Amino acid sequence: MTFIDAVKACxxxxxTFSGRAGKAEFWWFALFQFIVLLVLGMFSNLLYGLASLALLLPALAVGTRRLHDIGKSGWFQLIWLVPFVGWILLIYWLVQPSxxxxxxxxxxxxPLPEDVVPGAQ
Structure with missing residues (x-):
């Protein structure tokens, strides 16, 4: 998945809090969010605040789908509220393979069905 594909998907x-998201989708969107907020933060606090609000829901959704990908509930994102230990644990989970x-x-x-059995429709 490319950067543009990940942003479009998110x-x-x-x-959408159901389903699964791979590492690439999650981390490309995190990079997109970081860059957008960094650039807008240089220009205006108001733009930064509006962008933060606009990106909050898709960031929570892709985080939930990423945790689903490793078999965990999306509610585990709340562990981020525990300083240091929670941050390390959440980052560890987010870098795990699918x-x-x-x-x-x-x-x-x-793989899609047509990838498994050639000619299958």
């Missing part, structure tokens, strides 16, 4: 699933199919669905990198 805005396309603006408030797991196999779980209760939240197939993995984001799961």
């Amino acid at each position: 805005f396309g699933k603006y408030a 797991g196999p199919a779980n209760a939240y669905g197939d993995g984001p990198d799961a």
Whole structure:
């Protein structure tokens, strides 16, 4: 997944908290969010605040889908509120590779049926 694909996917699933998101989708969107907020913060506090509000929901949604990808509930994002230990644990979870199919669905990198059986429609 490329940078542009990840940003489009996150805005396309603006408030979708179900399903799974791979590492690339999550980290590319995190980079996009960081760059946008950094640039807008240089110009205006008002623009920074508006962009923060606009990007909050898709950031929470992609974070939830990323945790679903490793088999954890999206509510584990709240561990971020625990200083240092919570931050380290959450970052550790977010860099884990995608797991196999779980209760939240197939993995984001799961092959499509036509990739498994050539000629299948």
